[in-house]
Amino acid sequence: MFIETETTPNPSTLKFLPGQQVMPSGSREFTTPEDAEASPLGQAIFDTGEVTNVFFGSDFVSVSKAPGVDWPDLKPQVVSILLDHFVSQAPLFAGGDASGIAVPAEETMVVEDDPANAEIVEQINELLETRVRPAVAGDGGDIAYRGFKDGVVYLTLQGACSGCPSSTATLKHGIEGLLKHYVPEVVEVRAA
Structure with a gap:
């Protein structure tokens, strides 16, 4: 090996x-x-x-x-x-067993999602899963969704991305730009 x-x-x-x-x-x-x-x-x-x-x-x-x-x-x-x-x-x-798999998002939410925003949250999660997660995994990390409230998406960078000197740029310029482009209701992305 x-x-x-x-x-x-x-x-x-x-x-x-x-x-x-x-x-x-x-x-x-x-x-x-x-x-x-x-x-x-x-x-x-x-x-x-x-x-x-x-x-x-x-x-x-x-x-x-x-x-x-x-x-x-x-x-x-x-x-x-x-x-x-x-x-x-x-x-x-x-x-x-696999009981150590990532903590369910419901237990780690920063803000509770408003049921009225269910469609927006679904769009955000789809973009995170298909566009963002593969990129951060390539860099040795992951991203966890922590909530959406008043136009703000709360995310946590994990693994190599946690504490990385470019993590702020990743959140603000990369992920925030992508989400704002595809989901007009998003006005900001914050680290949680």
């Missing part, structure tokens, strides 16, 4: 590609060692003591290094952990 790596726009994050499915559906982000206890793989990566974020996408794992850590030192450790995990075909989550 061979684990490929790719750089991301976030210099603190590398994208690791094991050449097979990581998540059967959705995505999952771990921002603390305590969060990562749900996943033996996530926990093993955090156990290096040099990691601040682990993100599972459909076919990749993004890892963010702590300040002061150099990739030439950390990268071989992460590759070794990933190789051990995928070669042994160990379960991704504790208990061997």
Whole structure:
């Protein structure tokens, strides 16, 4: 087995590609060692003591290094952990099930969607799914919809996109421009 790596726009994050499915559906982000206890793989990566974020996408794992850590030192450790995990075909989550799949949006909403806006919210989610999500996944991240209220779309960038120096530009110039073009009711996009 061979684990490929790719750089991301976030210099603190590398994208690791094991050449097979990581998540059967959705995505999952771990921002603390305590969060990562749900996943033996996530926990093993955090156990290096040099990691601040682990993100599972459909076919990749993004890892963010702590300040002061150099990739030439950390990268071989992460590759070794990933190789051990995928070669042994160990379960991704504790208990061997998929219960660790991304938290449902209803539990993480910043604002409650007004039922009167259902058609607008559907258009927003369709654009996020078909146009935005593939682009941010290519950079080692994901995007989570957090609500729509008074013309404002609330989104959370995850994985490599979280904390990326260009994340503001991604939200404001990329995603906001796209949504405003196709959904005239959208006046702004904000990070949530």
